Amino acid sequence: MSEPDPLTQRFEAHRDHLRAVALRMLGSTQQADDAVQQAWLRFNSTDASTVDNLGGWLTTVVARICLDVLRARAAKPEAPLDEAPESLTETSPEDEAILADSVGLALLVVLDTLAPAERLAFVLHDLFAVPFEEIAPIVGRTPAAARQLASRARRRLQTDQIASNASAATQREVVAAFLAASRQGDFAGLLRLLDPEVVLRADPTVVGFGASAEARGPEAVAQTFAGRAEAARLTLIDGLAGAVWSVGGRPRVVFSFTVRDGRVVGIDLLGDPVTLEALELEPLRQ
Numbered sequence: 001m002s003e004p005d006p007l008t009q010r011f012e013a014h015r016d017h018l019r020a021v022a023l024r025m026l027g028s029t030q031q032a033d034d035a036v037q038q039a040w041l042r043f044n045s046t047d048a049s050t051v052d053n054l055g056g057w058l059t060t061v062v063a064r065i066c067l068d069v070l071r072a073r074a075a076k077p078e079a080p081l082d083e084a085p086e087s088l089t090e091t092s093p094e095d096e097a098i099l100a101d102s103v104g105l106a107l108l109v110v111l112d113t114l115a116p117a118e119r120l121a122f123v124l125h126d127l128f129a130v131p132f133e134e135i136a137p138i139v140g141r142t143p144a145a146a147r148q149l150a151s152r153a154r155r156r157l158q159t160d161q162i163a164s165n166a167s168a169a170t171q172r173e174v175v176a177a178f179l180a181a182s183r184q185g186d187f188a189g190l191l192r193l194l195d196p197e198v199v200l201r202a203d204p205t206v207v208g209f210g211a212s213a214e215a216r217g218p219e220a221v222a223q224t225f226a227g228r229a230e231a232a233r234l235t236l237i238d239g240l241a242g243a244v245w246s247v248g249g250r251p252r253v254v255f256s257f258t259v260r261d262g263r264v265v266g267i268d269l270l271g272d273p274v275t276l277e278a279l280e281l282e283p284l285r286q
Contacts, residue, residue, distance in 0.1 A: 007048060017059070019032055020128075021066075021123070022066055023274070025120065025123050026070070028203075028204045029272060035062055035065045042061055064138055066120065073204070113201065113213075113214055114157075122150045122154060122157070125150045132146040168239070170259065171257065174257070174262065179229050179243055182225040182229035184227075186226070187222055190226060191219070194218040194264050195260065197217075200220075200266075202268075206270070206271040208271075231245050232244065233245075233246070233284075235282065235283050235284060237280070237281060242257050243257075244283075251276050251281060254281070
């Protein structure tokens with residue numbers, strides 16, 4: 001087998017880093033891979049001898065591609081349920097490793113609530129230590145404005161991340177009651193279990209299945225679930241009660257609950273295959 005050409009070798013030396021950036025920027029394995037592939041095509045058509053800092057140059061290219069994807073995603077209407085993809089992207093050990101040291105599964109969902117430029121500034125600076133002087137031209141702002149974007153994103157994330165204070169037993173009791181009320185279409189029962197500030201979020205994969213990216217308030221969340229959780233099964237998710245929807249024995253969507261003071265304050269719908277592979281799931285009797 002012939003050795004890769006020098007140009008390919010130079011790019012491959014940065015591939016893992018570029019995928020890590022794209023995955024945190026986009027929250028989707030397939031879109032991250034597409035972004036890296038686009039970066040390769042641009043690199044392959046560029047005179048690499050003119051690039052002094054190849055790693056920084058490639059990171060900038062991937063960041064610009066991801067920013068375009070995020071902006072297109074924000075402008076695109078949600079896909080109807082009957083257009084959901086037939087299958088999910090296969091995962092690999094490398095994919096699991098990328099998210100293993102990430103900032104947390106819930107944060108990946110919260111990131112989807114940020115404006116594209118805010119998400120880019122936060123991810124590049126806070127997760128990959130890219131200076132604001134390098135972020136500024138990507139988002140078309142001054143370094144000071146880029147700093148403000150990251151700061152605004154940081155405040156939003158800190159505000160939206162509410163910690164659970166429920167014991168494992170209370171968590172299981174509340175989640176089981178929630179699923180029962182959902183299956184029975186018990187709207188009033190769901191309202192009693194939801195905190196006034198409850199937030200429901202879905203990652204891009206679940207949005208592709210037809211879910212809304214976000215719903216806030218008891219009535220909006222109750223309307224989303226009333227009569228619609230027949231296939232979800234009570235499951236321990238990394239040791240805490242939640243729910244899983246599976247097809248053919250394979251998890252497709254994980255329902256991660258945050259319970260505080262006996263009520264549900266947050267529900268994260270996770271469908272990205274890399275994220276699901278990183279979770280420890282144990283079915284429970286209902």
